[in-house]
Amino acid sequence: MSAQYDLVKVPTGSNEEKEELLYPRIVSSGTIDTETLIERISQSSTFTPGDLKGALQEFTHSLTEYLKDGYTVELGEIGYFSPSIKGRGVKNKKDIRSTSITFKSVNFRANKKLRRNLRGDLQRSTNGFRQSAQVGEEERLRRLLHYLEANFFITRVQYTHLTGLLKNRALAELRKFVTDGLLEIKGTGNRLVFIRNSSL
Structure with a gap:
């Protein structure tokens, strides 16, 4: 290879x-x-x-x-x-x-x-660089909220599958939602999960 x-x-x-x-x-x-x-x-x-x-x-x-x-x-x-x-x-x-x-x-x-x-x-790569899917921010938020209606928490990997964002962008956006007060963060390292803010 x-x-x-x-x-x-x-x-x-x-x-x-x-x-x-x-x-x-x-x-x-x-x-x-x-x-x-x-x-x-x-x-x-x-x-x-x-x-x-x-x-x-x-x-x-x-x-x-x-x-x-x-x-x-x-x-x-x-x-x-x-x-x-x-x-x-x-x-x-x-x-x-x-x-x-x-x-x-x-x-x-x-x-x-x-x-x-x-x-x-x-x-020369036939596939090129991986890029985040072109899904708008409003649609990503809608998918997130819909997911959390049926599930207690979401992981970074699950959010990547849900939105098409690559690892770093997905994690950065989830942390932004924490800063904005929409989500709460639980756990550390590989056990990091995000849940809906209990005060909302």
């Missing part, structure tokens, strides 16, 4: 002479979770799934500790991990306190050998 790409329009140039050029972008084939990766490695090596899970936990713990100490960490032929921080801009060094500077994220830079090994055939 080869990776696939499609072309997207990207505005270029100044505001007065803006034109849209087509640039290639990878089309995601999906997400491989940790369990799948461990199972594949276990089948092609002498390591048991338990060995691999234990090693991964130790790698994660040690990586985190070194990043917290300000180190850049090289992980084999995969690449380099380094911490990033955030803080407000100031004109004078005395205007900022250390408590207002926090860790932001982790940067990753791929190893040269890993980048070389990625070279291979790319195919």
Whole structure:
């Protein structure tokens, strides 16, 4: 199986002479979770799934500790991990306190050998990028309310099936309904559900 790409329009140039050029972008084939990766490695090596899970936990713990100490960490032929921080801009060094500077994220830079090994055939996608269905906001709301008349709660996955919105847009809209007071949110992580506001 080869990776696939499609072309997207990207505005270029100044505001007065803006034109849209087509640039290639990878089309995601999906997400491989940790369990799948461990199972594949276990089948092609002498390591048991338990060995691999234990090693991964130790790698994660040690990586985190070194990043917290300000180190850049090289992980084999995969690449380099380094911490990033955030803080407000100031004109004078005395205007900022250390408590207002926090860790932001982790940067990753791929190893040269890993980048070389990625070279291979790319195919033009026949389906292109997935896009949210063109269902109007009023219709999405109508479908949501109708669904909640027959069901106590709705999940993000169910809302995606109901409206055609992709994952991030569906979740953002459900959270907007919470902010607007239409819905209440219950649970966390994979058990996150949305229910009709009991005060309505």
